[in-house]
Amino acid sequence: MSADPVLRLQGLRKSFGGLVAVNDVSFDVMRGEIFGLIGPNGSGKTTTMNLISGAFRPDQGQILLEGQDIAGQPAHLIARRGIARTFQLLRLIEDMSVLENVMVGLAFRPRQPWDATLRRRAAEFLELVGLGGLGGAAVSELTYIDQKRLELARAMALEPKVLLLDEWLAGLNATELHTGIAMIRQIRSLGTTIIMVEHVMSAIHSLCDRCVVMNAGTRIAMGTPAAVLSDPLVVEAYLGEPVHA
Numbered sequence: 495m496s497a498d499p500v501l502r503l504q505g506l507r508k509s510f511g512g513l514v515a516v517n518d519v520s521f522d523v524m525r526g527e528i529f530g531l532i533g534p535n536g537s538g539k540t541t542t543m544n545l546i547s548g549a550f551r552p553d554q555g556q557i558l559l560e561g562q563d564i565a566g567q568p569a570h571l572i573a574r575r576g577i578a579r580t581f582q583l584l585r586l587i588e589d590m591s592v593l594e595n596v597m598v599g600l601a602f603r604p605r606q607p608w609d610a611t612l613r614r615r616a617a618e619f620l621e622l623v624g625l626g627g628l629g630g631a632a633v634s635e636l637t638y639i640d641q642k643r644l645e646l647a648r649a650m651a652l653e654p655k656v657l658l659l660d661e662w663l664a665g666l667n668a669t670e671l672h673t674g675i676a677m678i679r680q681i682r683s684l685g686t687t688i689i690m691v692e693h694v695m696s697a698i699h700s701l702c703d704r705c706v707v708m709n710a711g712t713r714i715a716m717g718t719p720a721a722v723l724s725d726p727l728v729v730e731a732y733l734g735e736p737v738h739a
């Protein structure tokens with residue numbers, strides 16, 4: 495990890511009617527970092543991810559990717575600039591094979607490889623997530639964890655600077671969780687910066703360099719997982735009741 499922010503959020507705000515889902519949120523994510531975005535249900539984590547990936551346009555604020563403001567740009571342009579994501583509810587193309595789903599990811603890159611190269615590159619990304627040899631399978635033939643792996647391969651095919659993982663570890667059993675954590679580490683070792691929304695606290699503890707905690711749309715804490723998870727404000731937000739010393 496370097497002391498160079500790859501992504502900087504400044505004064506980000508997004509409301510839906512009268513509800514302020516993200517309220518004046520700012521933080522920097524350093525290059526090579528695994529950065530957690532945590533908080534109770536409905537605290538604004540996914541909305542923040544949607545603002546970064548371009549699914550939503552912020553009402554106010556800046557999102558600087560390597561110093562350039564991308565706030566409000568269309569999602570496909572943000573993807574081309576180097577921000578890829580996975581979704582809480584998987585979004586795979588059921589009518590395409592496993593390999594073709596990754597080829598779709600490759601097609602979004604600024605300079606796309608063609609034909610045989612495209613297939614070969616897609617197969618390499620399947621190898622990366624442990625799906626080597628399953629390229630010809632139908633998406634429906636994959637188990638749930640393998641579908642998650644496929645989403646990851648498709649996102650990684652963009653060779654993103656920043657990878658957004660929205661509850662990518664949710665729903666995995668203990669063994670799968672172990673594998674999933676190792677895979678996220680491996681992806682970071684390739685030089686990818688990762689922002690993860692996650693409720694699995696053991697994963698936050700073992701993976702994240704730092705995290706931001708959100709509650710009711712605002713940032714209430716930032717620091718190492720150990721520091722923020724012992725912060726009384728954070729404990730109170732999760733429990734919904736005051737913490738007495």
Ligand SMILES: Nc1ncnc2c1ncn2[C@@H]1O[C@H](COP(=O)(O)OP(=O)(O)OP(=O)(O)O)[C@@H](O)[C@H]1O
Pocket residue numbers: 510513515533534535536537538539540541542
């Ligand atoms: N498209 C939308 N239209 C209206 N309200 C929305 C929309 N998206 C999110 N919200 C509201 O914004 C608030 C923040 O939601 P968000 O999904 O960002 O929270 P979250 O922290 O990701 O929650 P969870 O952990 O349950 O996924 C919630 O009150 C939610 O109902």
